[in-house]
Amino acid sequence: MPDENATPPTANPVIPGFHPDPSVCRVGEDYYLACSSFEYFPGIPLFHSRDLVNWTQIGNVLDRPGQLRLPRDTPSSGGLYAPTLRHHDGRFWLIVTNVAPGEGNLVVSATDPAGPWSDPVRLPGVPGIDPDLAWDEEGNCWCTVAGVAQVRIDPSTGETFGEPQPVWSGTPGAAAPEAPHLYRIGDHWYLLIAEGGTERGHGVSIARGSSPNGPFEPCPSNPILTHRSTTRPIQNTGHADLVQAADGSWWMVLLGVRPQGGTPGWHILGRETFLAPVSWVDGWPVVGELNPELPAMPWPVLPAAPPVERDDFDSIELHPSWISLHDRPAEHCTTKERSGWLTLRARGASLDEPDVVFLGRRQQHLAFEARALIDPAEGTGGLAVRLDERHHYAIEATSEGTARVVARIGSLRSIAGELPLPAGPVVLTVRTGQAPEPHDARTGPDSLVFGVETSDGTTSEVASLDGRYLSTEVAGGFTGRVVGLYAADGAVHVDWFDYLPGHR
Ligand code: 6LW
16 A cells, blocks of 8 residues: 655655644654544544654554444544544553534543554543643643633543633634643643634644643743744644654644645645744743754654555555545445455445545645556446545546546536546546646646556546645635545446556
8 A cells, every 4th residue: 555654755744645633742762643534434543753754654543433433424524633642651542522413522542552442432521622631740631622721531431520611712812722732841831722723824822831720821922833924835834732852852743734836825635744843942932944844853864665656455454544434334345355356335426425435545745646447347436536525526437338537616516528448447547737727826736637548558638627626725624635446336346556656
């Protein structure tokens, strides 16, 4: 399976693609990091690193149906928001919000972060998103949520002690005080938050006090990080977490986006995880430059294994970077039906439906190509680039022998191109191309070019579509592009799937 996270990035983001709301902790020489996953299953990708730069996905925290309930009508950007990952008393703890009706905040724990993680403990007494966990010297566990409010809890039972109390509402007048993380550092308790909303106004602010529950005094130089009102290449910077390295140095992981194209810029990969150095001045953290180049690291950054570009579906278990919508029942997604093939059996009749059977991976590169060998003998399905149920492009092969490109943009749905297919399995392709109308100041980020590979290895283009409509600036929401396979009718069998970074 393609695992670009195993490759040393030459640039920030350190975890590219839709990996927002990073939360990080260190145990000895090892770092672990978790991100939000919204409507996708399994939930909460979990990464490991030895250098804060190269991150390898080692699993997903909520990877069993009993741990994660995402009803079939969960809309895009619903589901799992903003985890906090901590290590305490020999265990890893993760707290997260499932915004699906009747779910709310839940805690899981594990001795091995690669899993298995426990069944969830629910927190009915803790309303609100972006929950944080912090333990004081007496062993009290403080849960702090967006707003910012706080309550003491027992994370192993879900019991709350009293009502959540407001602790700090951030900078007066700033929107959306959220993403709190509470730390004991030196003589102070620090409360780190995001403010300004997760769009261009996003920023990071901090306050400190002598107790975990305040009172908190804001840092005089808040926000300690923001790229609002700048032309910097990394925008929307916020939702951060702090970690101290074994050598004593401090680091921040945070989310940011990389707008592409002309004014105002479109970001297509969702909110990605970036790394910035932190120093301390007068007891306050000062965030170093956040640039597309990596910060200078005080230790050697080891090269990692090159990415695997093809998944030939020869193993029964799918790589943890594959994500489905809401769930993954074997009757709809299996590698056991035809040896060496993935079988997808349709449920929802198109990518417009929230319950469509879709299996994808995050687009992690501004330029990429994906190819898949698909046997449509028993159904209709294909290769899609999905932002959400209202914004997606796809090339599908039908059992009647046609390849067609279907584009959905908001409430418009259109067949953008068709081509007759020879009988038998077919290689469908999608690649990024140059944005249309590059002379225009409002040039989009890219185009998505769909095609069919013929037996002599050449590709017949079926349609080329403007990539801006699969961007967050157009579609809204909290996710990014996911590239993958789907079934719209009957069953489709897939022999292999390639994800190739860069332009070919
Ligand atoms: C998350 C909030 C935010 O809960 O976006 O950027 C929300 N920050 O803290 C969803 O990721």
